[in-house]
Amino acid sequence: xxxxxxxxxxxxxxxFFSILLFQLAIPSLSLDAIFKDFRWxxxxxxxxxxxxxxxxxxxxxxxxxxxxxxxxxxxxxxIHDYQKTELMGPSRLEYFGELLNKLDQxxxxxxxxxxxxxxxxxxxxxxxxxxxxxxxxxxTSRLDQxxxxxxxxxxxxxxxxxxxxxxxxxxxxxxxxSDAHWNCLGAYHASNELLAxxxxxxxxxxxxPLADYEFGTMSDSTLDIAGxxxxxxxxxxxxxxxxxxxxxxxxxxxxxxxxxxxxxxxQVDLPTALVIHDxxxxxxxxxxxxxxxxxxxxxxxxxxxxxxxxxxxxxxxPDVVIVEFAERHIEYFFRLMTNESQ
Numbered sequence: 001x002x003x004x005x006x007x008x009x010x011x012x013x014x015x016f017f018s019i020l021l022f023q024l025a026i027p028s029l030s031l032d033a034i035f036k037d038f039r040w041x042x043x044x045x046x047x048x049x050x051x052x053x054x055x056x057x058x059x060x061x062x063x064x065x066x067x068x069x070x071x072x073x074x075x076x077x078x079i080h081d082y083q084k085t086e087l088m089g090p091s092r093l094e095y096f097g098e099l100l101n102k103l104d105q106x107x108x109x110x111x112x113x114x115x116x117x118x119x120x121x122x123x124x125x126x127x128x129x130x131x132x133x134x135x136x137x138x139x140t141s142r143l144d145q146x147x148x149x150x151x152x153x154x155x156x157x158x159x160x161x162x163x164x165x166x167x168x169x170x171x172x173x174x175x176x177x178s179d180a181h182w183n184c185l186g187a188y189h190a191s192n193e194l195l196a197x198x199x200x201x202x203x204x205x206x207x208x209p210l211a212d213y214e215f216g217t218m219s220d221s222t223l224d225i226a227g228x229x230x231x232x233x234x235x236x237x238x239x240x241x242x243x244x245x246x247x248x249x250x251x252x253x254x255x256x257x258x259x260x261x262x263x264x265x266x267q268v269d270l271p272t273a274l275v276i277h278d279x280x281x282x283x284x285x286x287x288x289x290x291x292x293x294x295x296x297x298x299x300x301x302x303x304x305x306x307x308x309x310x311x312x313x314x315x316x317x318p319d320v321v322i323v324e325f326a327e328r329h330i331e332y333f334f335r336l337m338t339n340e341s342q
Contacts, residue, residue, distance in 0.1 A: 053065070053229075053231055058131060060228075060229035060230065060231075061228070061229065061230070062074060062075055062225070062228035062229055063225045063226075063228050063229040064131065064134075065131075066129040066130050066131050067128070067129045067130070067131070068129055068177075069177055070122075070126065070129035070177045071177060071178045071179075071223075071225040071226060071229065072122065072123050072129075072130060072225065073121075073122075073180040073224070073225050073228070073328075075228070075328075076328040076329060076332060077142065077328050077330070077331065078121055078123065078180075078328045079134065080142075081121055081123075081124070081141050081142055081143065081327055081328055082121065082123040082124065082127070082130065082134070082136065083134065083135070083136055083137045083138065084136060084137060084138030084139060084140055084141045084144075085137050085138050086142070087138075087140060087142060087145060088142055088145055088146070088330075088331075093145060093146065093149045094149075095334075096146065096149075096330075096334055097149055097150060097153055097154055099306065099334060099337065099338070100116065100150065100154065100156055100323070101154055101156070102306075102310070103276075103309065103310070103313070103321065103323065104154070104155070104156050106310050106313045106314065107313055107318075107321045110313050110314055110317040110318075111317050111319070112313070112317065112318050112319050112320060112321055113157065113198075113201055113319070113320060113321070114156065114157060114320075114321040114322075114323065115157045115158075115159060115194060115197065115198065115320070115321070115322050115323070116150070116156055116157065116158045116159065116323045116324075117158075117159045117161065117190065117193075117194055117322065117323070117324050118143065118146075118147075118158075118159075118160070118161070118324070118325060118326065118327055118330075119161065119181075119182060119190065119280045119324070119326045119327065120143070120161055120162050120165060120326075120327050121180075121326065121327045121328050122175045122176075122180060124141075124143075124162065124327060125162070125165045125166060125169050125174070125175060126169060126175065141327075142327075142330050142331075143162075143327045143330065146330060147160055157197065159193055159194055159197065161189075161190055161193065164189060164193055165186070165189065165190075168186075168189055172185055173185070173238075174186030174189060176220070176223060176235055176237060177235060178223040178225055178226040178231075178233050178235050179220075179223040179224050179225055179226070179235070180224055180225055180326075181224070181279065181280055181283040182280065182283060182284070183237045183238055183283075183284070184237065184238050184239055184240050184283075184284040184287070185238050185240070186284075187280075187283060187284035187285045187287070187288060188210070188213070188240055188284070188288060190285060191285055191288035191289055192207045192208075192288075194289075194322070195207045195288070195289070195292060198271075198292075198320055202270075202271045202319060202320070204269065204270050204271065205270070205271065205292045205293075206292065208242070208244065210240075212242060212243050212244055213240040213241060213242055213243060214240070214241045214242075214243055215238060215239070215240065216238070216239040216240075216241060217236050217237065217238060217239060218236070218237055218239050219234050219235070219236055219237075220234065220235050220236075220237050221233070221234045221235075223235060240284075240287075242291075246267075246291040247265040247266040247267035247291060248265075248266045249263050249264070249265055249266075249290050249291065250263070250264045250266075251263055251264075252264065254297055254299075259299060259303040259304055260297060260298070260299040260303075260304060260312075261297070261298055261299065262295065262296070262297050262298075263286070263290040263293075263295070263296040263298065264294075264295055265290065265291065265293060265294050265295065265296075267291075267294060268294045269294065270292060270293050270294040271293055271294065271318075271319035271320055272293055272294055272295045272296070272297075272316070272318045272319050272320070273289070273293040273295070273296045273297070273318050273319065273320040273321070273322060274296075274297045274298070274309075274312060274313065274316060274318040274320070274321045274322070275289070275296060275297070275298035275299075275321075275322045275324065276298075276299060276301055276304075276309060276321070276322070276323045276324065277298060277299070277300060277301070277322075277323075277324045277325070278300060278301065278302075278324065278325050278326055278329055278333070279300075279326075280324060280326055281298065281300075281324055285324070286298070289322070293320070297312065297316060297318065301325065301333055301336050301337050302336045305337065305338070305339060306337045306338050309337075
């Protein structure tokens with residue numbers, strides 16, 4: 001712990017115990033009541049974290065401060081993936097490949113085509129903003145392993161976004177600085193890469209250049225890394241509004257369950273899709289995909305099990321199945337899909 005850290009940790013301790021003693025002095029408050037509802041607790045924590053952040057501290061619970069004000073998530077496998085220090089064994093890769101193959105084969109048997117798209121972690125695309133104290137150690141990441149295995153052992157249509165994103169990131173910011181997700185510009189580039197491949201089989205699916213969108217900005221305060229770190233931050237983010245006509249999209253529950261949703265397009269002559277996704281899908285990706293399909297059934301994989309997706313594919317026979325999970329969620333995706341214990 002640095003000298004500065006010791007100083008403001010001491011200040012926090014003084015404030016904490018001063019407030020505790022003050023509340024203990026109130027006759028109407030029992031000790032149990034104080035511990036269940038410690039007054040000003042959240043405000044104290046937020047102010048303390050804001051003080052630490054302003055003072056230059058870089059390590060917080062769940063996140064760290066990189067260069068130029070960039071925040072990076074440290075949960076799941078994020079740091080292991082960046083440092084390339086934790087790999088999957090051959091049996092694990094084979095198991096993952098078998099599950100994806102089952103989805104792919106079921107899709108093909110029911111007349112559709114499956115695409116797998118894996119959003120890279122922010123620190124994979126912007127390593128220059130990571131702290132120097134956290135170096136890349138290994139040569140191969142879990143995403144490298146999975147990509148290599150699927151390309152050699154399966155016929156799955158895998159879209160590796162890393163080359164495109166690394167190129168675009170040289171001149172554009174495609175991830176939030178204070179959030180783990182891509183912004184709308186990143187989602188645009190991901191969707192265009194995906195839709196370009198889908199359009200080969202389904203010509204009604206269209207891609208559009210950035211010139212077909214009107215750029216805007218919005219102030220976002222729902223930033224997940226900042227929230228995990230206990231910081232109240234805001235960030236200006238890009239918005240993209242299409243200049244071209246699109247159908248109106250209505251959202252509803254699928255078969256009276258809120259675990260699965262449906263986006264119904266007023267343009268009915270387009271292909272249909274099933275999207276198995278994580279939190280990257282509602283981060284603008286849906287805005288680019290849903291207008292390209294007459295009907296999109298979508299579900300977060302933490303809410304629906306693997307057999308349910310096989311049943312959906314058999315029942316709905318979608319033209320397109322899109323599987324999306326983030327780089328840091330490779331293990332998480334398969335564990336949740338199969339209800340595998342941690």
